[in-house]
Amino acid sequence: MERLQDPKILALPHPVRMDAALGHAFDTEVFANLGLLEDLRPSLTDESVTTEWLINALPGLNALALVHLGMPASVNMGTFILMLTRARLRAHGDPILAVTPALQALLAETDLVSGLPARFFRCPHPLAYIAFPRPSDLRVPNQVSGLHELEGVYVGTYSVPPHHALHHKDGRNRALQLDPDKPTRVVELVLTGSPVGKKNALDDASQDLVLFIQDEDECLSTLLERHLTYFQRPEIYEVPGMRPANPEEVQLVRPMVLALAKVLLYLNLADAEQARIDERDALERKYRRYGKLTAARRAKLEATYNRTLLGPNSVPDAGAGATLHARDEAKNRIRPHWKRGHFKRIRFGERLSQSRLQWIQPYLVHKAEVFATVKTRASAER
Template identity: 50%
Template sequence: MSRIADADLMPLPHPVRVDAAVGSSIEEIVLDRAGVLERVRPHLASAAVSTEWIINEVPGMLELTMASVGAPAGLNAGLAMLMLARARLRAQGDPILQVAEPLHAQLAETDLGSGLPAGFFRSPYPVVYVELARPSGLEIHNRASGLHEVEGAYIGSYCIAPYSRQLEGIGRVEHLGLDPARETRVMELTITGSPVGKDNALDDASVDISLFIQDDDACLETLLERHIAYYRSGAVNAQPGFEIPEQSETDLAAAVIRQLAKVLLYLNLPDAEQAPLPERSQLEQRLRGLGPKKAARIKRRMATAYDRIVIGPNLDAGAAQDPPQDPTQNGAGTARSVRPHWRRGHFRRIRYGEQLSESRLGWIRPVLVNREEAFGAVKAKPYLMR
């Protein structure tokens, strides 16, 4: 039964929300109705093909996409890209990472750092959904429904062969400095905007951007800037039906991409904190052996419950701060104290080993100076694992 108008679903992350709103797998409904499901299914779990390849190469998918959103793939991919991203996540077992609030705040106050190699920009999963803490402080734009708060993103990692058709004809080789003869690592980001404050649980927004990486030693910041410039250029017009985004749209998307990049960098740290939160699995265990009335209550809760891995420290352990200092006296004898503020952090490359031939990622965490004054007497709620 459809629950599209159910307000309780609005704050849920996209992969959980669409299943609960529609009542079944959205790709099963749309793709099967269009007669392409069985042609698409073998490719959903493949690491050798990107979602853009599926749209452009699987018979019937390009026509379905053009009919629904007017573009095969790109910055405003809409329903088709969201549907396939959801399907590919399902094919991998639905891994969801939830960024803890303290980590989200710290990463927002962290710079990527200069000279970081693109090789550190990797996901630990072939496809994963990263759920950002909210309020996320990030937005994306839908031309029909306006601004949406960013709730997270699907991140897919694929490897395309040399001379792939995906590099042909749309200016990517020239604008991104790619070599068609080399294998290319593709990081596919499908950013989702929350429907909170909109009409229904499916009144969301999306932005799709693919990053093409051939040199793991290349500077990550330069790589991101080059891709952002490419999506702002007229080269993307070579994709049928694609509209060049406005400057404000790419500016909003660029901020999200950098935050997601920092989440992935954090996950590559040797001391990254992760804790499973098997909310749905625990409800499934409780369901066994229950009578009809109690089972019905558990099943209603299961519609909005989901398993995920929470990443990041709790507030007390994670919010670094300066040691307390006595106020200084100015010339008039009145006390002064430093206003609460973040001292920004950064990621950096740490070389080690024989002749410093190896490297690993390090993080100089941001510091919240004068944290007691910032939070006053309010004690932070701990992040509990249920």
């Protein structure tokens, strides 16, 4: 199919690309054709139903999941979880949060310091897809097709009461220090890798990671490391379809999770910049005025999507202190460089019982010189 090779479709974020490449909602059609959709539909937006519990509780879905066990890496349990997560995002109205290149650059130069509480690792939507700008140095592994450039992460949040079935696995409880008598906030992450540079628009990659949070004041870095360690241990076999990750995979996943953590921390800021772009809605209104929706217009509509842009459009100018030496400017000139930033927790209120997050933003010293060099190089190449 020609659209599977279309560079514009290859570059789309996962939720949009799948619909555009196939021309239909593949995930929900699969469940509908198997007679599962009506039973599945109420759970798709239920914030107390985790994916693991859903697979085990819905008989038909459990049988379908078991079919994927033992299949090749290109069509395995990870693929099934990705398909189910895509269906859940659709049921939530497809909220997509797109990180601007400027914010990505700033966060890359921001330290995730210890002491930040896990409560700040939180998405404002029950389920959302966070799209990262490209190019990116982060890679999602696929056992068959190799490394794929990170394109985004599905982030789902679920509230689990005490004595839930998820806590019936003693090995996992011990490894993750979980108390079955306490409520749990479960954060499900599905990282997706782009098909750009691969065979076609369906040749992508995914990696799953689930975080169990019971102490919202626990250090976020400690929590992440404990979970990344757990996913390399034999206890992971207690969960059907899961296998211990090899150290190489964990080394790839760790920076992706840390990059996501910075985005979520940014979203927790009171002054986080967000701009809504309803591109698909605008195009749909335009086509309605024309009357009949032709195949060409439908294809263009499927490749267009609504999103919320996160972050500024440009990096900030250099702050105080980023100056040139007056003497011997050529010899002592401060070269362009980043002043690193960091997040910090600010306590306030009676007996400092409340806290908020503050971002000490990085800035690029001599930004104008950097971009002048880039412009000069680009002009020379033309």
